[in-house]
Amino acid sequence: MRGFIHSIQTLGTVDGPGVRFVVFFQGCNLRCSCCHNPDTWDMHGGKETETGEMIDKLIRYKSYFGKDGGITLSGGEPLLQADFAREIFEESHKHGINTCLDTSGSILDGKVKELLKHTDRVLLDIKYTTDEMYRKYVGCSLERPMEFLSYLDNCGIPTTLRQVIIPSLNDTVENMAALSGIIKKHHCIDKTELLPFRKLCLPKYQNLGIEFPFEDMETPSADDIKRLYDML
Numbered sequence: 001m002r003g004f005i006h007s008i009q010t011l012g013t014v015d016g017p018g019v020r021f022v023v024f025f026q027g028c029n030l031r032c033s034c035c036h037n038p039d040t041w042d043m044h045g046g047k048e049t050e051t052g053e054m055i056d057k058l059i060r061y062k063s064y065f066g067k068d069g070g071i072t073l074s075g076g077e078p079l080l081q082a083d084f085a086r087e088i089f090e091e092s093h094k095h096g097i098n099t100c101l102d103t104s105g106s107i108l109d110g111k112v113k114e115l116l117k118h119t120d121r122v123l124l125d126i127k128y129t130t131d132e133m134y135r136k137y138v139g140c141s142l143e144r145p146m147e148f149l150s151y152l153d154n155c156g157i158p159t160t161l162r163q164v165i166i167p168s169l170n171d172t173v174e175n176m177a178a179l180s181g182i183i184k185k186h187h188c189i190d191k192t193e194l195l196p197f198r199k200l201c202l203p204k205y206q207n208l209g210i211e212f213p214f215e216d217m218e219t220p221s222a223d224d225i226k227r228l229y230d231m232l
């Protein structure tokens with residue numbers, strides 16, 4: 001099978017457990033105002049790649065993965081090419097390689113459910129906890145990732161809940177209380193990551209000639225993030 005990818009990071013350490021071979025898929029159905037990968041949005045902007053070619057490359061790095069590492073599919077949105085992603089995960093499992101999916105959880109159809117059968121862990125980005133903010137700053141309803149999360153819970157797929165902390169938008173007591181409620185309700189969530197919003201992506205927006213809606217937002221300090229973890 002062939003699919004479109006943006007790039008590969010061969011020895012990633014922040015997208016899932018251990019050392020990981022991270023494949024950034026091309027194409028995204030959302031337009032988050034905080035997005036740090038706007039260069040992945042356009043479905044036609046990527047490099048066409050074949051599963052076998054990718055697996056050949058992946059297994060060259062297997063010795064670095066140890067007991068926790070493996071492959072992570074990120075993006076962009078891997079769910080837009082769910083068949084391609086499924087084949088990559090199936091082949092990875094044949095080689096004993098752990099699979100992890102980094103997603104916004106905004107699509108849940110038959111193809112995505114097939115992909116999830118071959119997924120060892122999901123990194124689910126819950127960007128806000130109100131529907132109003134989801135519609136305004138993401139481009140879909142909060143219901144979509146919530147349905148996705150319920151499905152993960154029913155299937156018992158280990159899930160890392162991730163949220164990018166954007167001062168003045170979601171660094172609030174109310175948001176942490178809502179996030180805590182979501183965590184308590186879904187037993188599949190065994191890890192939560194609060195990630196500071198950063199603006200390293202600004203040159204990407206400038207190169208693409210598009211506005212970065214959160215250009216004036218502040219980056220939270222390490223102390224701010226710690227305070228929110230304590231609150232959670």
Ligand code: SF4
Pocket residue numbers: 028029030031032034035036037038040075076077104
């Ligand atoms: S889902 Fe991810 S890649 Fe897509 S716009 Fe949002 S942050 Fe960017």
